[in-house]
Amino acid sequence: MFDAFIQGLMINLQFKPFIFMLIGSAIGFWVGILPGLGGGATLALMMSFIYTMTPQEAMPFLLGMYSVVATTGDITSVLFGIPGEATTTATIVDGYPMAKKGEAGRALGAVLMSSLIGAIFGAALLALSIPIVRPLVLAFGSPEMFMLTLLGLTCISTLSGRGKRGLLQGLLGGGFGFICSMIGQDSQAGVLRFTFGQLYLWGGLSTIPVMVGLFAIPEIVNLAVSGTAIAGDVPLGKLGKGVRQGIKDTFQNFWLVVRCSLIGSFFGILPGVGGGVSQWVAYAHATQSAKTDEERAGFGKGDVRGVLGPGASNNSKEGGALIPTIAFGVPGGPGMAILLGAFFVMGLVPGPEMLTKHLALTYSMVWTIVIANIIAVTVCLLFIDRIAKLTTIRGNLMIPFLLFLCFIGAFSSNNHYGDLIVLMVFGVIGCILMRYDWPRPPFILGFVLGRFAEINLFAATLRYKAHWLYRPKVMIILLITVAFALAPYILKKRRLSNEE
């Protein structure tokens, strides 16, 4: 296993993978800084470039991009009080007041250094967890793998759906994703399903036009609707000269940073929870580190610990989220669901293979998170003044370029105009789902894992008939699934009864 760990590093240090990782990191760097363009949507957009790449080149490219988005997203949160990413909202609470006080440099130094420590912590946890989860994954058969798909779908539905009907709508989205994955020639008997006489549909819907349509087109529409400068008219906070002080603060509060990294990784591992929750839990934990009431009152007004906590947790979550994604095909969040799509595009199947045959590649992901973040943080610290100016780019200038990337990306998956129609259809569906607050990640999970789930369901039924339902491991996963589905309702009821 140690050999694979070193091989993973060697993969990243080869010329082409390293260059692709740098390109990916540069894109992620930019995307993180610009509010209005999410890491998930960009991940979907960038998937169109991986066709000509090997998995050893594509993973550093995609993960290099995705893992630095939260790092640079903090910059916009501190300087403008606008989250660069949805996962960097908690950084605003103390980061922006610090910027207004003229301590933006200190806040940025602190948030960037804590982000780096968080990323390294998350990656280390991923590396250490592989020997532990490997025997577990290898003990799973087709019935358990099918149940894991349902578990993932339930988790992501429970936590990404909103309101009373959230779970139901999430599951419906996942079901619709399953249905879309059935289009084309059936892999069991070769029967054509839902092709409506169209030759184009024989091979099924391509992942990239569907993902780009569902995630990137609604973001472009949002940019067009908001129609303003990316950072709005909010004045830029003063940078000051405190970057070094911010780095010092990080090491003075080292154990707080480690504890918040642990929180981020833990929430990353929980499927579907993601950074949206972990950043606030980390922030709450940071406030608890205050020893007196006076100290506690300083939070929200520019306490550096309020910046360190969310910064560390945001970046450590990616390493944690990769654990269930790689080992079980259960993504830790929307971004991981899209990354899972990239796995299938490259012919990689999550589960046992990723921990045996492709173990070196799995470890290269660990190294990508570490190296990409070291580079991103170093560049940020060196050129922070110039980077801050990037946020003044107007959103509507980017629209034609994003549109062109969407169309080229969709087209290059099959070099067929049909892909452009699929892109537009799913763009409309994405906008409708966004407009009515229906969660999109469950759809992607259902779509990406549809064939995988079908093969496992068929194999389980063929081998065990209906008896596979009574297998102990299946029943345990079923119980966990039910627990995940009911947990939000039980917690809400308990909270309401406590309030009464």
Next chain:
Amino acid sequence: MKNRILADGKLWISLTLMVIGATVALMAYKWPFRTALFPVSIGLCVFFMALADMLLGLFGKEEGLSPKEDAAGATPEDRDQKIAWRRTVGIFAWIGGFFLMIILLGFPVAVPLLVFLYLKVQNKESWRLTLILTGSTVVFFYGLFVWIIETPFPDGLLVRWLG
């Protein structure tokens, strides 16, 4: 109730999914067992879940509508919503237009044309900025997609008709 059905887009989504679920299950029913197992199971699940969601939407407590909307049927944000709707239609018109440009002229012509027209017509940018950004797009497009990745772009219909 009638107004509620018409106003709640979520109900329309549920209804659409009900129809899709039922269609999938019915179509798959005739196929051999190995082909039909997954579609029938999923189709039926989607049908019943969509039905449950619709019933919850119709007879459950109101969700998502603000009291102001309920009382007067209009909100102070209506004007903003109209602008948002107009801009949404506008961007979809650009998306549709770009698709037509690709079909008629092919990618190599449609891409710079889209960037130029969008910046000049929609954004009303200066000639200098428009030309710089269009030129950069041409360099990026040819550099990456034509020379490095070597993506085969077919000619547009108009180009083919004109020979």
